[in-house]
Amino acid sequence: MTEKRNWSQDVTEHSNAMDLEPGVFERDDPQQIARSLERSAEASRRRKSAPYRSAMSMLTFYINRAGKNLSEERRAILEAAKDALRKDFHRDPK
Secondary structure: OHHHHOHHHHHHHOOOOOOOOOOHHHOOOHHHHHHHHHHHHHHOOOOOOOHHHHHHHHHHHHHHHHHHHOOHHHHHHHHHHHHHHHHHOOOOOO
């Protein structure tokens, strides 16, 4: 049952779309998270969509799968990382 319960962790750690830097989602600076995701997405040759979409998808996936286990502070940092990612890719804010 553990394997079934932890499939999302496996996706985050072993995504076929891009290789993430270790501990990227544990960082406290939204800019650092966004830049790390941007670097990973830009460097990936396995992704199936544009770098922005891949990076934002991975961040959103992590937030959604962590769900109620995220503290308000951690969720705020990750949501701010989304805004930073939009800015880094010159996208309009939400």
